[in-house]
Amino acid sequence: MMIAIQGLLLLIIFLCELAALAAYGYWGFTSASNNMALRIVIGVGTPLAVAVLWGTFLAPRASIPLHGLLHPLLKSVVFGAAAAALFAAGKPRTAVLFAGIALCAHVLSAVAGEPRTAP
16 A cells, blocks of 8 residues: 555656646746747756756766755755746746645655655
């Protein structure tokens, strides 16, 4: 039973990670800039930069894994900034919903004993 719950939490967290990347892209493409080229650069570049950051430091098989409080702190920054990006893009309800789901999933995962890799 616990393995099923952990698996479900990992799925929800993974979907939150994808949603965070989508939020960064949405923010970039809907930025206030009238320069379309800049909007494309921000809309593609921001999620790409966050994906590289995630893969380097936060992924289960990160090349430079963070330990201690740095890991959850950086995760909080990534998800918090994604919620802020949604808010800045004019989607405050979506931002609150995203932040709530991500927070609940991570807290439940920590309480249930989050595995470092998928089962």
